[in-house]
Amino acid sequence: MxxxxxxxxxxxxxxxLPTSVLETAAASLVNHNDTGLGLAEHSHRSALASGILEDTKAHLSSYLDIPSDYDILFMQGGGSGEFSATLYNFIGFWVEARRLSIASALGTDDEAAVTAALKKAVDEELKVDYLVTGSWSLKASQEAARLLGSEHVNIAADSRVANNGKFGGIPEESTWALSKAPAFTYFCDNETVDGVEFPAFPAAIDDGRIVVADMSSNILSRRIPVSKYAAIFFGAQKNLGTAGITVVVIRKSLLPPSLATPSAKLMRQLGLPMPPIILDYATIAKNKSLYNTLSVFDVYIADLVLQSLLATYPxxxxxxxxxxxxxxxxxxxxxxxxxxxxxxxxxxxxxxxxxxxxxxxxxxxxxxxxxxxxxxxxxxxxxxxxxxxxxxxxxxxxxxxxxxxxxxxxxxxxxxx
CATH class of the missing domain: 3.90.1150.10 (Aspartate Aminotransferase, domain 1)
Structure with missing residues (x-):
């Protein structure tokens, strides 16, 4: 052996994972900080658990230089869960922003009039842009079409088109068929299956639009211009820790009280999907990532990894x-x-x-x-x-x-x- x-x-x-991280975590799983209980046995509602989450957020913010106007959410469901969560939430953000602008333009708060105009805007304007450069961005776009309807999903770039039907590159930005004002533009920063990585933030979408990125497989490996993104997400199991938690770094201005969450009634009237509450960013943020029983042990492992990185690289x-x-x-x-x-x-x-x-x-x-x-x-x-x-x-x-x-x-x- x-x-x-x-x-x-x-x-x-x-x-x-670093062996030192595993050794520390293994001891903690049996008896965390001489409490007589393993960390996985402590309540996620305890001060101890809250402290671990806050420490991990602080270390992640320090390592990546995350601006103070961003929040960090710990969720579950992996990257695949975020394919749905990003779609649900950013459609909700678009609806609320559009509702406010329509009410302002009409000069009225009359619910029926605003909803009718909003329904027309959904039918005629609502688009989400996807840059398909590999298997994972393809899956994300397919989930968007399943939940929202393909008529609202714009494949702004597909790297298979110029590569004999196969993934393996990123199309020239001048060829991207971007929507003028989509609810968001989505891409996968690094495609694990196909070995494709964006060399830098794409200039074509550096125009103030809402940008969402999957960074599950290259997070913590290079500097990120976080302020250019509305949100980035990543599963922990590549560079951050163990499978079981997913991290979302999101601009606070997209969360209440800065921006309200559309009601379920309004979303039903518009024929749009509402997120399961466990995928609702506003709910997770309000509850400091502890709406449900989060795996605090997995967050602790992520924190050990971050501490190791910070100690290794000044x-x-x-x-x-x-x-x-x-x-x-x-x-x-x-x-x-x-x-x-x-x-x-x-x-x-x-x-x-x-x-x-x-x-x-x-x-x-x-x-x-x-x-x-x-x-x-x-x-x-x-x-x-x-x-x-x-x-x-x-x-x-x-x-x-x-x-x-x-x-x-x-x-x-x-x-x-």
Whole structure:
């Protein structure tokens, strides 16, 4: 049986965690801070639990330099749950903002008149824009069409169109068919299945519009211009911690009392969906993420990860970004050195630093590659079941030494050494 120290894990998620974090968490699971109870046994309503949530928010805010006019919500349901939650909530925000503007334009508070005009606006104006650059943004757009109706969903960009029906790049921004004033514009910052990552915040949507992004697989790995987003969300199980919690960073001006939540009656009159209360951002924010029984233990693990990052990098996320780029360069360079053996899947301009996807050109050679890698302790390299191939997920927990070990193996396999 291999020791933990002998394994270099490149799985796409759940990802590896620092051993020190696991050791601290394991002790806490049995007896947290000499309370005689494990953390998972403490009430989520306790002062202890509230303190852990507040500490985690503070450490996340510090690490990413999150502005003070943003709130941090801890939720459940993973990224897939947020496909629905973002749609529900941002449609609600649009409805309330549009209701206020219509009432102002009409110069009346007459409910029937405002609702009639609002219904007309929904039918004629309501759009949500999706940039489809991989499997996860595609799923998000499909969920939007299921909940809202495809007539309201605008696929502003689809990277398969110019790539023989396959994902692997990001279309030129000049080709994006963006709506003029959508309820929101949505994209996935890093596509784990297809190895595609946006190199920076897209200039085409840097015009003050409402922007929502899924950052589940590259959060904490590079600096984010948070103020450009209405909301970002991420599951914890890639770079932040264990599966079980999802984080939403949202602009406070979109939450009550700054902006009211439309009533269920109004949304029914408009023929629009209301969120289940567990996915309602206003409810979660009002209850400080403790509307229901949150897994405080998972939040605690996330806080341990953040504390470790802050202690390791005095310059916070910038330090981790430099390491992430160093590791990705080592692996991509090894692949590029042997183009007769390896084919990198995504276009050069959109290569993910987190999920490095490639294929071995020789027939049936992938099985041999994986077997040889496993023998060396290089695990988790098999590609996603929907696309096959090889995928090295280069999350924060992967050390420079592990990335260099994989790079060396890539060279050895290519040369038969």
């Amino acid at each position: 291999p020791a933990r120290s002998e394994i270099s894990y490149f799985g796409a998620g759940p990802a590896g 310059n916070k996320v910038d330090g981790q970004q430099a390491v992430a780029e160093q590791k990705a360069k080592a692996i991509y360079s090894a692949l590029e050195a042997h183009p007769q053996v390896y084919e990198i899947v995504p276009h050069t301009s959109a290569r993910s630093r987190m999920n490095i996807c490639f294929r071995i050109l020789a027939p049936k050679a992938e099985a041999d590659f994986l077997a040889g890698a496993t023998a060396l302790g290089l695990q988790g390299l098999k590609g996603h079941r929907s696309v096959g191939g090889i995928r090295a997920s280069n999350y924060n927990s992967v050390s420079v030494a592990s990335a260099e070990k994989l790079a060396a193996y890539l060279g050895a396999f290519a040369t038969g050494a």
